[in-house]
Amino acid sequence: MTSLSSFTTEQVRELKRIKRRSWLMSYAMILPAILFLLAFVIYPTVSMFIMSLYYGNAMNPYKKFKGLANYNVRPDFWVALRNTAAYTGMALVLVMVLSILFAQWMYKSRKLNNVAQTVFFTPHLVAGVSAGFIWSWLMSSQPYGLFNTVFNALGFSTVRWLDDSSTAMFSIVLMNTWKNVGYYCLIIMSAMKSIPTEIYESARLDGSSSIKTFFKITIPMISPQLFFLLITITTGSFKVFDSVRIMTNGGPGDATRVLSMYIYDYAFERNNTLGYACAAGILMMLLMVAVTVFDFGFVEKKVHYQ
Amino acid sequence: MIKAIKNYFVQPKWGLQLFSDIVKILLMLAFIFPFYWMIVTAFKSYTESMAVPPTLIPSVWTLEGYRSTFNSGLDILNYAKNTVIVTASVITLQLLIMVPAAYAFAKREFPLKGFWFGIVLVAFMIPLQLTYIPVYLSMQSMNLVNTLWPQILPMGADAFGIFMLRQSFKQIPDEIIESAKLDSAGEIQIMLRIMLPMCKSAMVTIAMFSFIGTWNAYFWPLVMTRNESVRPLTMAVEKLRDVEMGIRWNSLMAANTLLVVPILIVFIFASKKIIEGFAYRGMK
Amino acid sequence: MAEIVFEKVGKSFGSTKVIENLDLTIEDGKFTVLVGSSGCGKTTLLRMIAGIGPATSGRILMDGKDITHQPPEKRDIAMVFQNYAIYPTMSVRENIEFGLKNKKVPKEERDRRIAEYAEIVGMTPYLDRKPSDLSGGQRQRIALARAMVKKPSVFLMDEPLSNLDAKLRAAMRVELIELQRRLGTTFVYVTHDQIEAMSMADTIVLMEKGEIQQIGSPEEIYHEPANIFSAQFIGTPPMNVLPMEDGIRFGVRPESIDMEHQRVDGMALYRKGHIITREMLGAEMQYKVRLSDGTTIMVRSEENDRSDLQEDSDVWIMARASRIHFFDKDGKHIGHGGPDSLLAKLGGMNE
Numbered sequence: 017m018t019s020l021s022s023f024t025t026e027q028v029r030e031l032k033r034i035k036r037r038s039w040l041m042s043y044a045m046i047l048p049a050i051l052f053l054l055a056f057v058i059y060p061t062v063s064m065f066i067m068s069l070y071y072g073n074a075m076n077p078y079k080k081f082k083g084l085a086n087y088n089v090r091p092d093f094w095v096a097l098r099n100t101a102a103y104t105g106m107a108l109v110l111v112m113v114l115s116i117l118f119a120q121w122m123y124k125s126r127k128l129n130n131v132a133q134t135v136f137f138t139p140h141l142v143a144g145v146s147a148g149f150i151w152s153w154l155m156s157s158q159p160y161g162l163f164n165t166v167f168n169a170l171g172f173s174t175v176r177w178l179d180d181s182s183t184a185m186f187s188i189v190l191m192n193t194w195k196n197v198g199y200y201c202l203i204i205m206s207a208m209k210s211i212p213t214e215i216y217e218s219a220r221l222d223g224s225s226s227i228k229t230f231f232k233i234t235i236p237m238i239s240p241q242l243f244f245l246l247i248t249i250t251t252g253s254f255k256v257f258d259s260v261r262i263m264t265n266g267g268p269g270d271a272t273r274v275l276s277m278y279i280y281d282y283a284f285e286r287n288n289t290l291g292y293a294c295a296a297g298i299l300m301m302l303l304m305v306a307v308t309v310f311d312f313g314f315v316e317k318k319v320h321y322q
Numbered sequence: 323m324i325k326a327i328k329n330y331f332v333q334p335k336w337g338l339q340l341f342s343d344i345v346k347i348l349l350m351l352a353f354i355f356p357f358y359w360m361i362v363t364a365f366k367s368y369t370e371s372m373a374v375p376p377t378l379i380p381s382v383w384t385l386e387g388y389r390s391t392f393n394s395g396l397d398i399l400n401y402a403k404n405t406v407i408v409t410a411s412v413i414t415l416q417l418l419i420m421v422p423a424a425y426a427f428a429k430r431e432f433p434l435k436g437f438w439f440g441i442v443l444v445a446f447m448i449p450l451q452l453t454y455i456p457v458y459l460s461m462q463s464m465n466l467v468n469t470l471w472p473q474i475l476p477m478g479a480d481a482f483g484i485f486m487l488r489q490s491f492k493q494i495p496d497e498i499i500e501s502a503k504l505d506s507a508g509e510i511q512i513m514l515r516i517m518l519p520m521c522k523s524a525m526v527t528i529a530m531f532s533f534i535g536t537w538n539a540y541f542w543p544l545v546m547t548r549n550e551s552v553r554p555l556t557m558a559v560e561k562l563r564d565v566e567m568g569i570r571w572n573s574l575m576a577a578n579t580l581l582v583v584p585i586l587i588v589f590i591f592a593s594k595k596i597i598e599g600f601a602y603r604g605m606k
Numbered sequence: 607m608a609e610i611v612f613e614k615v616g617k618s619f620g621s622t623k624v625i626e627n628l629d630l631t632i633e634d635g636k637f638t639v640l641v642g643s644s645g646c647g648k649t650t651l652l653r654m655i656a657g658i659g660p661a662t663s664g665r666i667l668m669d670g671k672d673i674t675h676q677p678p679e680k681r682d683i684a685m686v687f688q689n690y691a692i693y694p695t696m697s698v699r700e701n702i703e704f705g706l707k708n709k710k711v712p713k714e715e716r717d718r719r720i721a722e723y724a725e726i727v728g729m730t731p732y733l734d735r736k737p738s739d740l741s742g743g744q745r746q747r748i749a750l751a752r753a754m755v756k757k758p759s760v761f762l763m764d765e766p767l768s769n770l771d772a773k774l775r776a777a778m779r780v781e782l783i784e785l786q787r788r789l790g791t792t793f794v795y796v797t798h799d800q801i802e803a804m805s806m807a808d809t810i811v812l813m814e815k816g817e818i819q820q821i822g823s824p825e826e827i828y829h830e831p832a833n834i835f836s837a838q839f840i841g842t843p844p845m846n847v848l849p850m851e852d853g854i855r856f857g858v859r860p861e862s863i864d865m866e867h868q869r870v871d872g873m874a875l876y877r878k879g880h881i882i883t884r885e886m887l888g889a890e891m892q893y894k895v896r897l898s899d900g901t902t903i904m905v906r907s908e909e910n911d912r913s914d915l916q917e918d919s920d921v922w923i924m925a926r927a928s929r930i931h932f933f934d935k936d937g938k939h940i941g942h943g944g945p946d947s948l949l950a951k952l953g954g955m956n957e
Contacts, residue, residue, distance in 0.1 A: 030675050031660075041509060042432035049423035050438055052479035057445040060456035067456065077459060121346070128343060134593050135350045138357075141589055141596070143538030145556045146582045149563075150356045153363065153571050159374040162359065169375075194353065199600060206601045255451050258540045262560065276451050280545070283455050290455065297452050304449070497691035500658040505705030505752075506679035515704075519695035 068294035074283075077290050086295035093296060095270050096278035097303075099185065103274060104253035106189040111249055112242070114193065115200035120230065122201070123208055133205070136198035144195070148262030151191040152178060181271035184264050188272060192259055200245055207241040208234060239319040247311055254304050275300050357582070364388065364576040371572040387572035391580075394562055394573065400551065401558035402580065408470055408554060409536040412477045413529050420483045420528070425517060427484070428491035429499060446481035454545045461546065472546035473554070477536065483528045486603070490524035491517065527599035530592070537585060555581050608669045608682065608759040608792050609634040610655055615664035617650050624650050625816040627664070633809065634669075637786045637793045641803035641839075642813035648796045651813075652762050655794060656685050668760070679708070684753035685762040688769065690745045692737045692752075698724075699733040702752045709756075723751040726785075743774050754789070761786075763795045767802065779805055800840050804828070812836055834937040843892070843904040845931070850951060853935030860906040862929035865893065865921050867914065874927035874949055876956040879903075884917050886910065895923060898957065 068086050072079035118136065122129040139147060154162050155177035164174045177187045211234065219229045235242070257276040260266065266273035266281075273281075279300065283293035330336060363371055364387045366380045371387075392398055426432070427439055453476075461472040494517065502512045518525070540556040547553050550561070559577045563569055589596055610632040617625045625647045632638045640648035653659030654666055657678035666674045673681055684705075693701050699720060706716045724730045727747040737745055746766065753761060763782075767775045783806055786793045797803055803810050804824045812819045812827065812835075819839075820832040831837035831845075837857055838844035847857040858875065869876060879895040882902065891912065893905040903923070915921065928943040930952065940948070 027675060034675070034677075038430070039432045042426045042430045042435075045422035045426035045430070046438055048419045049479075049484055050441065052419055052475075053441055053445045053481060055460075056457055056476040056479040057448050057453055057481070058441065060453035060460075061448055063456040064452065074459065074462070121342070128346065132346055132350050134597065135353050137597060137600070138586070138589060139353065140600070141534055141538075141585050142582050143540060143556055143585075145538070145540045145559055146360075146578050147356075149559065149574060149578050150360045153575065154356060154359060156571075158372075160372045160376050162376050165375045194356070198353075202597060202601050251449070255449050257451065261540075261544075279451070284545070294455060297455070301448070301452050495689055495691060497687040497689055498693065500653075500656070500678075501685065501687060501691035502693070502704070503658060503678045504656060504683065504685050505756075506708035507704070508708075511708070516693055516695070522695075 064294045065298055067291055068298050070291045071288060072290050073288045074290060079288070082291065086292045087299070089296070089299070090292075092270065092273075093278065093299075096273050096275045099271070099273055100254060100256075100275045102185055103189060103256060103272075104250055106186060107192060107253050108246070108249050110189060110193045111197055111200055112245060114197050115204055115245070116235075116242075118197065118201040119204035119208055120234070123205060133198070133202065137202060138198065139195045140199040142195070144258030145262055147191060147195050148259040151187075151194075152263050155187055178264050179268060181268045184268060184272050188256075188259055188263055191263065192256070195259075200249070203241050203245065204238055207238040211237045243311070243315060243319045246315060247308060250307050250311070251304050254300065254307075357586070360575045360578055360582065363572055364579050366572050368570055368572055371570075387570075387576035390570060390573040391562065391577045396550075396558055396561055398555075398558055398577070398580070401553060401555045404470060404473075404552060405537060405554040405556075408473045408539075409533055411470070411474045412536045413532050415474060415478045416480050416483055416532050417525060417529065419478050420480060420487055421518070421525070422513075424484050424487035425491050425513060428488045429494075429496070429517075442481045442484050445479065446485060450542065454542070458545055467547070468549045468552060470552055473539070473543055473552075476542075476546075477532070480532070483532070487521065487524055487528060490521050494520055526595070527602070530588075530596060530599055531603070533588070534585065538581075610760065610792070610794070611667040611670075612651070612654075613665045613667065615651075615654065615661045615666060617647075617654065617659070618662050623816070628816070628818065630811065630818060630821075632792065632794060634792055635790050636808040637783070637795065637806055638809045638811060639795045639797060639803040639807035640811045640813060641797055641800060642819075643798055645815075646813040647816040648798075648811075648813050649764055650816075652685075652764055652794060652796050655681075655760065656683055656762055657681050681760075682758050683760045683762055684756045684758040685764065686749045686753050686766045688765040690749040690766075690769075692745050692748055694737055697734050697736055698729060698740075698748050701737065701748055702755050705752065705756050719755050719757075720751075723755045726754070727751045742769055742771075743778070746770060746778065750785075754785075758791070760792045760794065761789075763793065765797055766795075768797070768799070782806060800842075804840065812839060814839075829942075830939070831931065832939055834933050834939075837931060837933075837939070843906070846903040847933070848901060848903070850948070850955065854940075854948065854951075855933045855937075856948070856952060857931040857933065858925045858929055860892070860904040861908075862925055863903075863905045863907075864924045864926075865895070865905050865907065865915065866924070867919075867921060869922050870924055872926075873924040874930055874952060875923070875925040877923040878957050879921050879923045881915060881917050881919050881921060884915065891915075895921065897923065 067077050069081060069083060070078045071082045071086075122132050156162075157164065157174065157176040157179045159165075161177075163177065167173070167175060175183060178184050215233060215237075216229065219233055224232065255276055256274055257280070260272055260274055260277055264272045266277050275296070279293050279296045281293075282289040282296060330339075333339060362378075362380055365383045365385070366377070367382060367384050367386050368390070370377060370380060370382070423442075427435070427442070457476050458467075458472070461467050466472055498516060498520075499512055502516050507515065538556065539554065540560075543554050543557055547557075553561075555577075559574065559581060562574055562577050612628055612630040615625060615628045615630075616623065628647075628651075630651075640651060642648050650659060654661050655668075657673070657676060657680075661674055664674070665672055668681070693704065696704065702720050702724065703716055706719065711719075720733070721730070724733055727750050729744065729747050729751060732740060732744060737748065740748070746769075749766065766782075767778050770778060779802060782793075782795075795802075795806065803812075804827075807824055809821060810824055810827050811821050814835055820827060820836045822830070822832075827836060827840055831840070834847055834855070834857070838847065841859055841861075843860050845857045845859045846863075847855050849855050864870060864873065865879070878898045881893050882896050883894045885892040887910075889908070889910060891907045891910050893907070893915070894902055895905055896902050905923070927949055930949070931942040932940040932945075932948045934940055943949075
């Protein structure tokens, strides 16, 4: 502030007073938000890490210092991790492919497409608990289960959906695809609609076939949104909990015990494993960060930004 | 109408279009079928709900499912009351906290602004699934576990909402604020008379997100409560499965409609606004 | 009524200095136009007067009173912004009324003034509309009414016409001049458009890189440019400036050049040229001509029916002594039509 030198001291004082008042006002405005974020997000994250170094329970989280011992994970951690990975992989493929197809299919502005868009989106608004129950009911392996009734009528044999460890995870993915595909489709469609029509017209004048146009123009042009989807679906899949808890509660056996449920179990349903649950939680966050960093490092290079 | 139909068959490749439209309609029916199935099951008797093969339309429409929900020994009305109170409080709290913060981050200069906004960004990336254990312990130490507060207070820290609202404040040109200053308007007046009305749409969108999110919340109440009297409707539905001898699907679906139908009604009235809001959230 | 004086004023954003040690007096009751290319500091000066972007050094006086740190609402000014800054959630009436309400002007007085100024800008039928229903020109009028209704002693305008289409812009230019004559208030008007500056100003303040290049009436700026920058800023196309020896340059405006197939006697400048392009602009013709040394110049002529001056024809480029400006090696104006020593040197270079 050397340029203030030509002001009189009184002017400088006045200037500072005005500035200070404006700063105070600004701080008063952000203070509640910052306090809440510190109290309910930042502090808990730090505290979670500290707890992960201890042996304890909800009544006494800091019973005994254990260093990094909690990070020496138990064998069932790998089962949970594998389940989460399986869920994520299936969800990624299914949701990505379907939402791109749906978006292309409903791209044109027509009444039917507008209605279809609304219909496909509806399940996204419903609670995971509700959706889980409805689908458990549809997928019931009892003779009165609707899906199996239809299957049997079509000549297929009964599928035990949620009660069979080989199909349970896929069944949950299927339900969540129904729940989420409309939302992702919406994002892709808005991206598609923001592509200037002149580009398509120019491609047609250049004699490009519609399949070629789709792969050479549409897909590259919507790649930022595809990238967003990749990140959202991956991190979302890591957090999946409600639907799993309602539909299978981790079973049969441990076939659908995903990471978030694993952490929950160790935190609240067992004795003196709070520190271990915290360690698993920190590991889960690191994994999410790693996947995101990987995405940014390798996939984003291929993304076309306008 | 006739003209519209005529036009349809004039377009090139109308056969393909017709096929595509029929598939689309069938798929739409498939997408809403689970809701239909929930509603009709709720109106079936217990015996009919277990009929083999299942009936697509109830042979007798009955309120038996709803009756057994309310007679299950669960105080459904209290659960519903909790959901409503928590949802309304969360929306209010979030707006009260977010609006001034978003405004300051968007339109005011102050020291360490970058640092504080950095905290918002960091918080934005930390999932609830991670923070619940320490939050629960704090609530426990403050003796708040048997109240509704643990479901309300932590939601006040909505980094995403601050982020989104800031974006919308930023779009307002600085000249409008300067012009208001020249028109002798004070800070508070600029915010209440000019900025808030201009961001009404963004605030409605945010309120809508928190309505949907809080209404549907299951994980957070599950980890934050130890007492049925403070639990929301989502947990009542789950509880209903466990208290009965074997699952009574008609009663479970009846409870489920109580949870789903309010959301569907809001969606029917504001589908355009909601879809726009979600699309906006995705594009950012 | 107010006179505004800048005394050694400076402005820096962080470590970049936009303006340093600037002195300027804006006369009371005059239409002053600050003109220059973008980033020249003209808007910065305007915002200092308004109090929405205070100076970081020096003083600003309004009628002798130091207003450097006075908050905007305490200054007796009104401003019209480039994007109009209309409050979109308020009706036209509320927009105009907002400033008065904040100043606690009584209701009857407010209504009287709103009616008066809405009438002046022709917006009376639209008072209860929302701005989003109105056209660009109508929003512009609201912004004007909103400024006038406060009866300020200084009007500040930041490129208020640049968002209008060409026709409306020309019409509004005339209206603004009339308005200023009628109100007799000090107007400070910022623009990058030299035509706006020339047509509206009593006084033009020409700026570049935070420094004032020239202050003067439009006639002075056109006929007596202080330097090459000033000479080339005003006029379309800009003045042709060609080198002489020792870093001295001479300039001649495109409209001051005579172009013929034959040499005409009595001129000071004779050069051979070759017409490259020929543009018919309606009332005028514009030519791009290549001289024998390879440089190109622009020529503008009011003779718009010369079918003999076609592309690819050879011509004589000529100009009278009084039309020729000389600039020294720093670009400063030495004079026009003289001194004789330079005219003689120019004659020596003739073809």
